[in-house]
Amino acid sequence: MGQSNFTFHPSLDSEYLKKFYEDDWEYAYDMFETYRESASNAISGMKKAISEKDQENLGRHIHKLRPAFMMVGLRKLYELSDEVEEKGAENFVFGDLVEAATEIMRKMEESNSIIIEEISRLRAVTI
Amino acid sequence: MDRGKKYTCLIVDDDPMARKQLGHLIDKVDYLYLLEAIDKPLKALEVVKSQQLDLIFLDIEMPELSGFELAKHKQAGTGLIFTTSKKKYALEAFDMEAEDYLIKPILFPRFLQSVQKALKAHQFASPGIHHSYRDHLFLKENKRLIRTATSDIFYIESTGDYAKFFTENGMVVVHSTLKNILKLLDPSKFVKVHRSFVVNVQKIIDIEDNSLLIKDKIIPISRAQKSELMRLIQVI
Numbered sequence: 001m002g003q004s005n006f007t008f009h010p011s012l013d014s015e016y017l018k019k020f021y022e023d024d025w026e027y028a029y030d031m032f033e034t035y036r037e038s039a040s041n042a043i044s045g046m047k048k049a050i051s052e053k054d055q056e057n058l059g060r061h062i063h064k065l066r067p068a069f070m071m072v073g074l075r076k077l078y079e080l081s082d083e084v085e086e087k088g089a090e091n092f093v094f095g096d097l098v099e100a101a102t103e104i105m106r107k108m109e110e111s112n113s114i115i116i117e118e119i120s121r122l123r124a125v126t127i
Numbered sequence: 128m129d130r131g132k133k134y135t136c137l138i139v140d141d142d143p144m145a146r147k148q149l150g151h152l153i154d155k156v157d158y159l160y161l162l163e164a165i166d167k168p169l170k171a172l173e174v175v176k177s178q179q180l181d182l183i184f185l186d187i188e189m190p191e192l193s194g195f196e197l198a199k200h201k202q203a204g205t206g207l208i209f210t211t212s213k214k215k216y217a218l219e220a221f222d223m224e225a226e227d228y229l230i231k232p233i234l235f236p237r238f239l240q241s242v243q244k245a246l247k248a249h250q251f252a253s254p255g256i257h258h259s260y261r262d263h264l265f266l267k268e269n270k271r272l273i274r275t276a277t278s279d280i281f282y283i284e285s286t287g288d289y290a291k292f293f294t295e296n297g298m299v300v301v302h303s304t305l306k307n308i309l310k311l312l313d314p315s316k317f318v319k320v321h322r323s324f325v326v327n328v329q330k331i332i333d334i335e336d337n338s339l340l341i342k343d344k345i346i347p348i349s350r351a352q353k354s355e356l357m358r359l360i361q362v363i
Contacts, residue, residue: 020234026322027151034147063188065213066143067231085212126322127349 012073029122059089134181135281154306204244
């Protein structure tokens with residue numbers, strides 16, 4: 001299981017992450033690594049949906065990302081996607097949905113370095 | 128629940144994070160065995176129709192075929208747990224006679240509660256599949272099932288969602304995780320020595336510091352796993 005005193009990056013919701021992973025750092029490492037791969041695909045998918053004015057697919061990407069954000073402790077991103085989910089992507093004017101998606105993508109890109117750092121730290125404690 | 132029995136599970140979800148998470152949760156429970164985690168609901172439909180499953184973890188919103196549509200084809204005696212990000216489907220889910228409805232992301236205690244509820248509901252109906260430590264496994268490589276004596280396995284290496292079996296008869300690649308494979312192997316003979324390696328203790332040639340030699344391969348031993356390996360071998 002590795003070290004039990006591992007602490008997550010202060011920008012992440014460490015309280016939730018501790019509860020979620022219960023000190024199983026191999027599990028955490030695997031999920032952070034999967035998030036990194038999925039996030040990159042999701043951003044490409046959202047950009048494609050925006051360019052094709054595909055509201056349904058844009059909403060689907062945000063819907064799929066919402067739980068993923070919590071699994072890596074990105075609470076602010078979870079809350080942003082939750083706002084879209086609560087209202088229903090289909091009930092947005094397309095331009096407003098694009099604005100919400102753009103903000104989500106911007107914050108995802110901002111958090112990228114933290115995720116990479118956490119993957120590296122988690123990898124170190126699981127070896 | 129039947130003591131000593133392993134319950135066969137299927138995950139159907141088009142989201143890789145969800146499949147990965149559910150796979151980990153299933154791995155944590157000794158009496159659950161993950162048959163497959165499938166991303167495409169149409170592919171899952173064939174498995175649901177043809178295999179006797181004990182539990183299906185099923186996403187609802189998927190392209191091609193929704194979880195609700197797929198659930199109509201499950202066999203009698205198979206427990207059903209919907210997994211979704213939306214609360215709005217709860218009523219419809221219970222109308223489908225699902226045992227439970229889990230909102231993602233799923234915490235382990237809630238997952239366990241749901242599994243126990245589902246198995247309790249089906250304990251007399253489901254024949255399931257019993258997995259014990261056998262002297263052989265059938266390794267599924269593409270469409271071929273290769274009978275492999277466990278004593279012929281040197282080591283198993285994980286590469287993402289796949290595992291490579293290095294055996295007396297060559298190498299076989301299967302779609303599975305090390306945790307899932309370990310559940311089928313005798314723990315007195317096989318041990319995970321590193322995040323990516325499970326070894327057959329009887330095949331180890333030598334151990335030096337933080338690595339071991341099997342056949343012609345040097346395999347790293349992680350700090351966390353070394354004590355378990357040392358427990359299994361006899362040192363004079």
